[in-house]
Amino acid sequence: MTKRIVVVGGDATGMSAASTALRHAPDGDLEVVVLERGHYTSYSACGIPYWIAGDVGDRDELIARSPEQHREAGIDVRMRTEATAIDVEERTVSVRGVDDGDSYELGYDELVIATGAVPTVPPLEGADAEGIFGVQSLEQGEEIVKDLGAGDRRRAVVVGAGYIGVEMAEAMVSRGLETTILDMAPEPFTQVDPDMGALIREAMEGMGITVRTGTSVDGFDVGEDGRVRAVRAGDTVLPADIVIMGLGVKPNVALAAEAGLTIGESGGIATDVRMQAAPGVWAGGDCAEVRHRLSGKGVHIALGTHANKHGRIIGTNIAGGYGAFPGVIGTAISKVCSLEIARTGLGEREASAAGFGYVTASVESTTTAGYWPGAELMTVKLLAEQRTGRLLGAQIVGRAGSAKRIDVFATAIWNAMTVEQMTFMDLSYAPPFSPVWDAVLVAARKAAKEVQAAVPASPV
Numbered sequence: 473m474t475k476r477i478v479v480v481g482g483d484a485t486g487m488s489a490a491s492t493a494l495r496h497a498p499d500g501d502l503e504v505v506v507l508e509r510g511h512y513t514s515y516s517a518c519g520i521p522y523w524i525a526g527d528v529g530d531r532d533e534l535i536a537r538s539p540e541q542h543r544e545a546g547i548d549v550r551m552r553t554e555a556t557a558i559d560v561e562e563r564t565v566s567v568r569g570v571d572d573g574d575s576y577e578l579g580y581d582e583l584v585i586a587t588g589a590v591p592t593v594p595p596l597e598g599a600d601a602e603g604i605f606g607v608q609s610l611e612q613g614e615e616i617v618k619d620l621g622a623g624d625r626r627r628a629v630v631v632g633a634g635y636i637g638v639e640m641a642e643a644m645v646s647r648g649l650e651t652t653i654l655d656m657a658p659e660p661f662t663q664v665d666p667d668m669g670a671l672i673r674e675a676m677e678g679m680g681i682t683v684r685t686g687t688s689v690d691g692f693d694v695g696e697d698g699r700v701r702a703v704r705a706g707d708t709v710l711p712a713d714i715v716i717m718g719l720g721v722k723p724n725v726a727l728a729a730e731a732g733l734t735i736g737e738s739g740g741i742a743t744d745v746r747m748q749a750a751p752g753v754w755a756g757g758d759c760a761e762v763r764h765r766l767s768g769k770g771v772h773i774a775l776g777t778h779a780n781k782h783g784r785i786i787g788t789n790i791a792g793g794y795g796a797f798p799g800v801i802g803t804a805i806s807k808v809c810s811l812e813i814a815r816t817g818l819g820e821r822e823a824s825a826a827g828f829g830y831v832t833a834s835v836e837s838t839t840t841a842g843y844w845p846g847a848e849l850m851t852v853k854l855l856a857e858q859r860t861g862r863l864l865g866a867q868i869v870g871r872a873g874s875a876k877r878i879d880v881f882a883t884a885i886w887n888a889m890t891v892e893q894m895t896f897m898d899l900s901y902a903p904p905f906s907p908v909w910d911a912v913l914v915a916a917r918k919a920a921k922e923v924q925a926a927v928p929a930s931p932v
């Protein structure tokens with residue numbers, strides 16, 4: 473008998489689950505219906521800041537697969553169509569057309585919740601003024617591009633200096649706007665420790681971006697035409713022709729919570745290792761909670777890298793196979809202009825919160841042999857567990873050619889390696905690629921020394 477799969481959300485997780493299920497199911501065994509409230513399927517939100525910056529020429533390059541392409545592959549994609557309620561007992565979804573308001577009930581055998589995340593929007597005075605934008609969807613990206621081209625936009629203020637904030641600050645600078653970025657934290661980019669964040673601040677200031685940290689936004693001044701004029705933060709009034717909000721996201725769990733599904737401590741939908749939230753109900757991507765392999769805690773980390781894996785695992789399970797998500801270690805990479813930023817594992821605050829005793833080691837190195845033309849600087853910081861020397865975390869801030877080294881550290885953490893074991897790893901070397909002692913090895917050696925030095929202070 474044909475089983476009906478209903479997928480709510482048609483981007484990374486949802487379409488990956490739908491395509492995988494259909495690809496692996498026996499012929500004619502599955503009917504797959506995808507409900508997507510927006511205009512696009514399978515697009516790279518990750519590319520939006522680079523498209524706005526002008527690095528990616530055409531919006532359509534961000535779209536991996538259009539609704540039509542998915543339909544040709546046999547998926548019943550219903551665009552501008554949203555799920556408004558789920559009944560897990562009856563196995564039905566209430567559906568409504570976004571444009572025409574048409575409503576109906578859709579039965580399912582298996583349901584995939586892939587509703588993504590929603591931006592954090594504090595209730596600030598004037599926050600709904602024209603000229604203030606989030607960057608959560610391709611539609612919002614389009615609005616920003618349109619707005620930038622619609623008038624004399626000279627000053628941009630970016631609220632929030634997380635990874636989307638710094639990428640958008642780069643986009644604004646690339647488009648020639650005088651750019652200020654604000655954050656309430658003492659240093660930008662709280663995904664890394666403050667000492668590494670200070671390096672990011674220094675580099676951003678060197679690029680002409682004004683960085684105001686320790687600064688909370690109180691509201692927005694709005695002109696009589698309804699358009700934002702300035703951002704207010706304490707006694708400071710920052711004139712703004714355009715404001716970009718990048719205050720982070722939270723899992724979009726409204727439907728799941730109303731349906732009685734378990735919401736984890738991190739705010740994401742709780743699932744088992746196969747990404748099953750309840751019998752016949754699967755959840756993954758930005759709306760779901762995942763397990764951190766080091767802290768053991770449930771965490772919400774909204775990244776495309778996880779979303780695509782979740783989708784594939786869910787699709788495999790629905791098609792009758794076996795897929796299990798092994799958890800995350802918090803690996804991420806970003807850039808602002810020529811500065812690269814990467815992290816994996818735990819930062820100092822996270823390591824302390826998880827109860828780890830740790831040592832740290834920071835080194836400066838170059839991306840290539842020092843004598844190679846164009847050698848660039850980088851700083852690498854490691855956290856290693858006290859006594860055992862297990863690598864707990866790594867952070868890199870440096871110029872072009874530095875940040876992808878994070879994947880070596882991620883692999884080491886994934887395999888529970890100690891910094892001592894990393895010291896003599898057989899890594900590649902030639903002058904155009906690294907110094908003979910690559911930053912990875914130098915940092916590991918320094919961290920191993922710190923672990924040794926801390927031993928006498930530790931009881932057995």
Ligand SMILES: Cc1cc2nc3c(=O)[nH]c(=O)nc-3n(C[C@H](O)[C@H](O)[C@H](O)COP(=O)(O)OP(=O)(O)OC[C@H]3O[C@@H](n4cnc5c(N)ncnc54)[C@H](O)[C@@H]3O)c2cc1C
Pocket residue numbers: 480481482483484485486507508509510516517518519520521553554555556586587588589607608609636724727756757758759774775776777778779805
């Ligand atoms: C600007 C930006 C830059 C990013 N950069 C990176 C990066 O460099 N690296 C990285 O790994 N990740 C990055 N990400 C994160 C990455 O894009 C997300 O993790 C990924 O898109 C999550 O996929 P998802 O399918 O879980 O959710 P989404 O992509 O958010 O898709 C959810 C979909 O569900 C739809 N939906 C929601 N509710 C309903 C409903 N009730 N009915 C019907 N449809 C519904 C939404 O319209 C949406 O299309 C970035 C994100 C943004 C916004």
